[in-house]
Amino acid sequence: IGFEQLDHAAIPQLRALNGSIHNSPSATAFVEIATNGSVEGRSYLDVLLNRYNGVVPALAPFELFEIIWALHHLSLNIELNSLRPAVDSFVEFLSCVWTEKGVGFSTTFVPDSDDTSLGLRLLYEMGLYVDPLVLERYEVEDHFQCLPFERNISLDVHIHIVHALKSAQDFPRRDDMLLKALNILGRYLTTEYIVDKWHVSPYYSTSHAIIGLLELSDNLIAKQIKWLLKTQRDDGSWTFYPHHPQAAIEETAYVLMALMAVYEQKGDIPIQAIDKGYRYLSQYYTSVETLPALWIHKVLYNPYHIVKAVILSTLAKYQDLRKKTTMVVM
Structure with missing residues (x-):
């Protein structure tokens, strides 16, 4: 124009x-x-x-996105209630700005299904009720839209809707909405890994799919769990970009999140793989600001607070997991 x-x-x-x-x-x-x-x-x-010292991000502000995604990743590894009162102000803010259409990445932007579904899940986890019927606003014939007029389906959106619906157990439309989201994911989980339009690493979307579908549709994620195990590198890390310095740090955290979730629920993950991954992550992670940009918008970017929540909660989760076992880290 x-x-x-x-x-x-x-x-x-x-x-x-x-x-x-x-x-x-x-x-x-x-x-x-x-x-x-x-x-x-x-x-x-x-x-x-x-x-930002003379430069600007692709979008700003994005305060709700930071809050929701950071708390979501914390909650995948840690019981959020155990972090009170530190998280209370963020949860209260999310609750106060909730609308009949849900929320977007900022209070000054339109709502979308991605932020709405994870926001709904977080509020449920903290004992605050919001009507899951809000997800109908993003429902079309055979899938869910992130926003109206989007040109291609987001798999991560469907993973997050599964997360939200798993929390809303008394919602009358829970099962048929779950089936719709699972049908979409099932189309793409025929391969060993999946990629989406919001993150460059398949370890991000694949690990989140495993966590979301665990004990709900285990047959859909068996191949992906095997892929995670077989692609671990000799140093204990995982990365899709071996020539990109330090990309493995964030990617390894996502894989560890998924493998620890499977280990806790099913117990059929070799603990040695988790141990090796933890040793790599704890040894090489120093500062989130030094990590490469792996998240996609108009350009690649690194959402510091979110990635930091991912890594630190993963390290804490491992320590908690190891306390519950009698094995000794070799």
Whole structure:
């Protein structure tokens, strides 16, 4: 679209309370250039430029995304209630901004099924009820949309919807929604691993699928569990990018999360594989800021708080797991 094609009459409807055009610095800058500019648009851009030392992220702010994804990964490894009162303010904020459409990655952006499904799961886990019927807003004929008009299905969205529905056991439509999500996942879990459009590593989506489907549809994830075990490297790590420095640190954390979940539920994972993975992760992880960007948006990025929650909770989970066993780490 060129400057001359911009619908000036639509701008007020697109502008968020923070002055942005849908939380997009690039769209906001485009509108500022194409028009005579605005106080609110310029203020939004100036705040970002000052905060990020002259550069800006693809989208901002994204405060709900950080809260939801960090708490979700913590909850996969640790009982969230054990982290109270540290997590209470975040949970209260999520509850307060919940709408009839759920939530998005920010209070100044439209809701989506990804943030909504995980937000629903977190609120349930913390004893706060929200109506799972909100997921119907994202339901289409044979799958769930992340947002209207999306061009390709997100497998991670369906994994997260499974997580949410597993928590909502009294929801009348739980079973038929679960079946719809499982049917989509079943189409793609015929291969050893899966990839999605939000993260470059198949270890991310594959590990999350294993955790989500465990004890719900074990036959769908048997091949993926075997793939995780057979692709462990000699140093104990996992990575799809052996020539990308330090990518293995984040990837190894995801695999350990999945293998520890399977070990706890089924006990048929060699504990030595988990031990080796833990030794690698504990030895080489130093700072999340030094890790490569593996998450996908307009560019690759590294959401520090989320990745830190993944790694630290995985290390803590291993220590807790080992306390429950009589085996000694070799």
